[in-house]
Amino acid sequence: MTPMIAVADLWKVFGARADRIVGTPLAELSPAELRGRTGCVAAVRDVSFDVRPGEVFVVMGLSGSGKSTLVRCLTRLIEPTSGEISIGGESVRAMGPKRLRELRRRQVAMVFQHFGLLPHRQVLDNVAYGLEIQGVPRAERHRRASETLALVGLEGQERQFPDQLSGGMQQRVGLARALATDPEVLLFDEPFSALDPLIRRDMQDEVRRLHAEVGKTLVFITHDLAEALTLGDRIAVLRDGELVQVGTPEELVGAPADSYVADFVRDVPRSDVLTLRWIMRDPAPGELCETEPLSHRTVIRDAVHRVLRADRPIPVVDGHEQLGVIDADQLLPALISHHRQVPA
Amino acid sequence: MTATVPPPPVLQPGGRVLAAASDTVVPARRGRFRTRTVAAAMVVATVVAYLLFRTDGAADSSDAAAFRFFDSVRDWVDANRDTSPFFLYGLNYVRLGVRLLVDAVQAALTGLGFAGLVAAVAAIGTVLAGWRTGLLALGGFLAFGVLGLWEQSVDTLVLTVSAVLLSVLIGVPLGIFAARVRWVGATLRPVLDVMQIMPTFAYLAPMTLLFLIGEPAAVIATMIYAVPATIRITALGISEVSPTAVEAATALGSTRWQLLSKVRLPLARTTIALAVNQTIMLALSMVVITALIDAPGLGQNIVNALQRVNVGAAFDAGLAIVILAVVLDRITTNAARRTGVHRSRRQRQARWIFVGAGVVVVAAAALVSIDPENVPGYSFAAPVNDLVGWIELHWYDVTEGLKNGISAGVLDPLETVLVTTPWWLFVVAVAAFGTLISGWRAALIAALAAAGLAGLGLWQHSMQTLATVLVAIVLTMAIGVALGVFCARHDRLATGVRPLLDAAQTMPSFVYLLPAVALFGASRFTAIVAAVIFAVPPVVRLVERGLRDVPPTVVEAALSAGSTPRQLLWKVQLPMARGGLLLAANQGIVMVLAMVVVGGLVGAGALGYDVVAGFSQRELFGKGLAAGLAIVLLGILLDRLTQGFHTSKGPRR
Amino acid sequence: MRTLRTAAAAALIVSLTACGGATSGAGEDEPSAGAKGTVNLAINPWVGYEANAAVIAYLLEKKMGYTVEKKELKEEIAWQGFETGEVDTIVENWGHPDLKKTYIEDKKVAVEVGPTGNQGVIGWYVPQWMVDKYPDITDWKNLNKYADLFKTSESKGKGQFLAGDPSFVTNDEALVTNLKLHYTVVYSGSEAAIIKAAQQAAAQTKPLLFYFYEPQWLFAKEKYVRVKLPEYKDGCDADPKKVACDYPDYVLDKIASKKFADGNSTAYQLVKNFKWTNDDQNLVSDYITNQGMSDEQAAEKWVNEHEATWKPWIPAGS
The missing domain is CATH 3.40.190.100 (Glycine betaine-binding periplasmic protein; domain 2)
Structure with missing residues (x-):
């Protein structure tokens, strides 16, 4: 399957003469040294990843890790210093201004942390903005904008101005604006970090629901690990502009690539993320097991009830093949401990 | 250790202090579509009414009741100047007192001699504002000698300093009162509003009536022009003092006086220093204009040059004015900036040593007698005149075509429509549209002003002036917005242009007449050109600031949706900078009006001409004074109508 | 000079307060009778006037040792100057019977000083x-x-x-x-x-x-x-x-402030004696306007070439 987005060897260096750094020994310097020597800051360093069609790809990192820069490089809102980006198989960096605008108008839409709504336009016209600049006639674009507003649950708010809405509703408008042009890819730049926790959870649910309904490819930037774990099919962890690890939530929690990632995931309740695969043991020879097996994809938490009730270890299977067994001795530490466990 | 310097208040030319945008009122949105319909209906109604009732635009009578009234006032004043107690014990003493002040300042400055004064200004610059400014001051004042304009420059400086002293003496206490006593502030505000939209020209005739011609009248006129800025900015500084500091001092048991002298004044001193800076700049521009009522100095050279259509001679004088403005501005701005900086003990000691050294140098220089006439001279007159000659020769068709095109194509039709509008229809239209744009309160004032124009018997001239102002403001906005957009988009250009805009804003309005006259001769279009040159710089600034204030996230969102640069500008940036644009329009209109009437000196006719003729011809005195009043009314009218722009529909937050 | 004036004006204030009220002319220069003082010369805005003034100023300064302050004033404002003391003399007056009535007959602050010789x-x-x-x-x-x-x-x-x-x-x-x-x-x-x-x-x-x-x-x-x-x-x-x-x-004439005339200084006498022809004036005007000369240069050139004309103007004993 061709990836929806493919990024290869992407660099973004800020500062004077930024283009003279990539490909020289300077590129190997630590951020502090680089800054000292050249005054430049490498916000994105040699990043490569693929995003599959229909996937929710989360880029996670602390503030200053370069994640916002990275996502802006994808549609060249920030011009990359070097590297390759392709969307839908077409090289973005080779696009002329016109083709680039087409890409932004029809293929890729973005949702922003601070919403970026136009305060002088009503909600309806905000949502219709993308269509308007494509030259869609007024009636048509208003019809489509209304539909999209209904999709995000904002029926009846068309005539409001953005500042008359709550933060959560404003971000729904932002979301609707991005969806209105029916793009293939949606980019989310920390869309919910300005919202309070309850609303944030609502909005995450909303994104999950929409993803299920419309099936777009999503690239989602966040500094919130819980959000990343909830939404992401795969998560990329960024640190000082470099990609530290790309993997499923499970892989991140179960097998952090280094101490940085491990630190990150330390407080994650393991039983919520890890599957039985990560804690099962080999059956002892001649050991008697329960007859009803558990799939190796079962999350630990969901297995608690059965394992603790069972008298004997329960076999863990992948289809018909038995991978191992699990009993309370394996389960309990996983439930209480937050310590690092690496699968055998 | 450095204390943080509070950001300076937003100052506009004319010393207007813009209120913080926080008091913007959010308009009711539901009415928006209805408003549009109403507006359209009103336009149609106005057009129909105009077509039904238009007049043939009779010329103003030369004998209106208002003129006769002012003439009789003049006659009374003339007859009683030396007998009425009002003059004997009042105004004549004011005049005498100001005369003494001017003489004292004059004695102090000329007493130093050429070398002494140059050294003194350089020393003051160095001590107050640092050695760079000191050097600038040194070079600037030497330049007066080089240009052969030493005496005139000193005369201008004398008048400016006198007027500023008076303004500070009166303005700072009033400003404190205005900030601390509610009713004083409330009473002063409308008075200051009107004073600030009064075009400089309108002051002159009443001044000659009360104080005759000469330096005292000039200084008083200048003071009246400059003092609103002193009062406003001082009041702003006092009221901006952090309430926490006041609370803390109160908690410690300070008396009101202690609060003022130990907390409020010290904390507001940076702003007050800025008030002085603004006062100086305004005073300087007015002092130049008072040449028309026999104030000595550089203004005389410019009046003279205007009369001889000698652009080159005016260029030297204009340059000297700009230099004086820049030197005074740099010294006071940097001094104001430094008042916010706390010095260590050692730095303070060093400063005293500096001051001592300065005094010694100045004293030594004062003893050296150099005749400024012996300074090697240079005049730009010849090259500038050559250039003007060349332009007249080669651009004649272009300038003439432009002038005739705009005059015949835009100005004349507009003027005809306005002049043939019956005055009552105009008043009704002002009231109706005013209510729509700025609310009924402002509309009422504007309509009263409009009715006043008719009442003064200067309907035709007022409408002619209005037509010129409208054409000029449209041009100003078109050029100003285009340049502002350009500057907002090109950082490097903006950095390059900014000092030019700064310099342009410190120049007295008078100076702008010269290039316009050189290019276009004597006509209304000349006044339009001068007004455009005069008003464009602040418009550019306000537009640029408005555009740059558009939140980057919104711009980014629009870009990421695939907006073209043009779509970004028209659909996002300009609508969002609306507050700034409308504010610019309001500012621009007031400035354009001020300049258009000065254009009366160069053939722009109408009210400006009436004013000029009024203080140069006895028979026309009454008409001139009425015209001055009409200008003020026109100013109030335009300001009220457009002021709704930025108070009621500012940028939403 | 200025300091003296300030002191004089301060003294004046005191004396005026004593005798009740200040008149509009208070604090202005006293007539410079006898002493070689300053002559305040109004300059009206046309070049012919300027020519008269240039020659008079030149003679006053270079031949008689006076200081001349030239004041660029419109006609009627210059007349007002007689009242305030800002102006000592106007050297080319075009008629103005109304002004003459006000300032000469009614207010008695100015006097006629005879024709300039120009038609x-x-x-x-x-x-x-x-x-x-x-x-x-x-x-x-x-x-x-x-x-x-x-x-x-x-x-x-x-x-x-x-x-x-x-x-x-x-x-x-x-x-x-x-x-x-x-x-x-x-x-x-x-x-x-x-x-x-x-x-x-x-x-x-x-x-x-x-x-x-x-x-x-x-x-x-x-x-x-x-x-x-x-x-x-x-x-x-x-x-x-x-x-x-x-x-x-019009018969163009000269006007002086009453104070200036009463002082009867040699400067006043020069103004009184000044009389020339249209051709003389046109010549000096032409120097100023078309030969690129300053007022002073133009006057100097004319004075050097026309001694016979101006010699009789200089009062005896100056």
């Missing part, structure tokens, strides 16, 4: 080429016939009549109205602007009807023809709003 003529003029082409244009009755020729951007569809400085005392607007001429009076703003327009009209054969006057150096360079307006009769210009006749001929 003043004011009238409406057209360039010579127009007379060649339209011979009957010099009669005002035919002006309406030619109004279209004089249309400009400023004339509102009528013919343009170009006037000068707003401070010049003119009857043009009244004439246009009262003679029912289809013309608009447009003010060029200054003498220089009229001259420029007149020169262009002659050089580029452009139509121009304008306010002009003699003595005037320009007549030595180009030919302009006066349009005949209804003849001037004594008193026909009494009511400025009903004037329908041509301008009278």
Whole structure:
């Protein structure tokens, strides 16, 4: 399957003469040294990843890790210093201004942390903005904008101005604006970090629901690990502009690539993320097991009830093949401990 | 250790202090579509009414009741100047007192001699504002000698300093009162509003009536022009003092006086220093204009040059004015900036040593007698005149075509429509549209002003002036917005242009007449050109600031949706900078009006001409004074109508 | 000097307070009787005046040791200066019976000092080429016939009549109205602007009807023809709003403040003795306007070449 987005060897260096750094020994310097020597800051360093069609790809990192820069490089809102980006198989960096605008108008839409709504336009016209600049006639674009507003649950708010809405509703408008042009890819730049926790959870649910309904490819930037774990099919962890690890939530929690990632995931309740695969043991020879097996994809938490009730270890299977067994001795530490466990 | 310097208040030319945008009122949105319909209906109604009732635009009578009234006032004043107690014990003493002040300042400055004064200004610059400014001051004042304009420059400086002293003496206490006593502030505000939209020209005739011609009248006129800025900015500084500091001092048991002298004044001193800076700049521009009522100095050279259509001679004088403005501005701005900086003990000691050294140098220089006439001279007159000659020769068709095109194509039709509008229809239209744009309160004032124009018997001239102002403001906005957009988009250009805009804003309005006259001769279009040159710089600034204030996230969102640069500008940036644009329009209109009437000196006719003729011809005195009043009314009218722009529909937050 | 003045003025304030009230002239320079003091010379805005003033100032300063302060003032403001003490003398006055009444008869702050020797003529003029082409244009009755020729951007569809400085005392607007001429009076703003327009009209054969006057150096360079307006009769210009006749001929004269005259200094006597011809004035005006000379240089050149003329002006014993 061709990836929806493919990024290869992407660099973004800020500062004077930024283009003279990539490909020289300077590129190997630590951020502090680089800054000292050249005054430049490498916000994105040699990043490569693929995003599959229909996937929710989360880029996670602390503030200053370069994640916002990275996502802006994808549609060249920030011009990359070097590297390759392709969307839908077409090289973005080779696009002329016109083709680039087409890409932004029809293929890729973005949702922003601070919403970026136009305060002088009503909600309806905000949502219709993308269509308007494509030259869609007024009636048509208003019809489509209304539909999209209904999709995000904002029926009846068309005539409001953005500042008359709550933060959560404003971000729904932002979301609707991005969806209105029916793009293939949606980019989310920390869309919910300005919202309070309850609303944030609502909005995450909303994104999950929409993803299920419309099936777009999503690239989602966040500094919130819980959000990343909830939404992401795969998560990329960024640190000082470099990609530290790309993997499923499970892989991140179960097998952090280094101490940085491990630190990150330390407080994650393991039983919520890890599957039985990560804690099962080999059956002892001649050991008697329960007859009803558990799939190796079962999350630990969901297995608690059965394992603790069972008298004997329960076999863990992948289809018909038995991978191992699990009993309370394996389960309990996983439930209480937050310590690092690496699968055998 | 450095204390943080509070950001300076937003100052506009004319010393207007813009209120913080926080008091913007959010308009009711539901009415928006209805408003549009109403507006359209009103336009149609106005057009129909105009077509039904238009007049043939009779010329103003030369004998209106208002003129006769002012003439009789003049006659009374003339007859009683030396007998009425009002003059004997009042105004004549004011005049005498100001005369003494001017003489004292004059004695102090000329007493130093050429070398002494140059050294003194350089020393003051160095001590107050640092050695760079000191050097600038040194070079600037030497330049007066080089240009052969030493005496005139000193005369201008004398008048400016006198007027500023008076303004500070009166303005700072009033400003404190205005900030601390509610009713004083409330009473002063409308008075200051009107004073600030009064075009400089309108002051002159009443001044000659009360104080005759000469330096005292000039200084008083200048003071009246400059003092609103002193009062406003001082009041702003006092009221901006952090309430926490006041609370803390109160908690410690300070008396009101202690609060003022130990907390409020010290904390507001940076702003007050800025008030002085603004006062100086305004005073300087007015002092130049008072040449028309026999104030000595550089203004005389410019009046003279205007009369001889000698652009080159005016260029030297204009340059000297700009230099004086820049030197005074740099010294006071940097001094104001430094008042916010706390010095260590050692730095303070060093400063005293500096001051001592300065005094010694100045004293030594004062003893050296150099005749400024012996300074090697240079005049730009010849090259500038050559250039003007060349332009007249080669651009004649272009300038003439432009002038005739705009005059015949835009100005004349507009003027005809306005002049043939019956005055009552105009008043009704002002009231109706005013209510729509700025609310009924402002509309009422504007309509009263409009009715006043008719009442003064200067309907035709007022409408002619209005037509010129409208054409000029449209041009100003078109050029100003285009340049502002350009500057907002090109950082490097903006950095390059900014000092030019700064310099342009410190120049007295008078100076702008010269290039316009050189290019276009004597006509209304000349006044339009001068007004455009005069008003464009602040418009550019306000537009640029408005555009740059558009939140980057919104711009980014629009870009990421695939907006073209043009779509970004028209659909996002300009609508969002609306507050700034409308504010610019309001500012621009007031400035354009001020300049258009000065254009009366160069053939722009109408009210400006009436004013000029009024203080140069006895028979026309009454008409001139009425015209001055009409200008003020026109100013109030335009300001009220457009002021709704930025108070009621500012940028939403 | 200034310090002295300040002290004097301060003393004056005290004395005035004692005797009740300050008059409008209080605090101004006392007449510089006897001593070589300062002469405040008004400069009205036309070059002919400037020529008179240049020569007088030059003689006062270089030959008699006075200081001259030149004050650029419009005519009527200069008259006000007699009252305030800002002005000692006006050296080319065009008529102004009303001002004479106010300041000389009523207020008694000024006195007449006799003619300058110049004959003043004011009238409406057209360039010579127009007379060649339209011979009957010099009669005002035919002006309406030619109004279209004089249309400009400023004339509102009528013919343009170009006037000068707003401070010049003119009857043009009244004439246009009262003679029912289809013309608009447009003010060029200054003498220089009229001259420029007149020169262009002659050089580029452009139509121009304008306010002009003699003595005037320009007549030595180009030919302009006066349009005949209804003849001037004594008193026909009494009511400025009903004037329908041509301008009278003027005998230009000099005016001095009463204080200056009473002081009878040698400076006053020089002003009193000053008398020359239109040609003299035109010569100096030409130096100033066209030879690129400053007032002082022009005066110096003329003085060096015309000693016989000015020698008698210098009072004995100075």
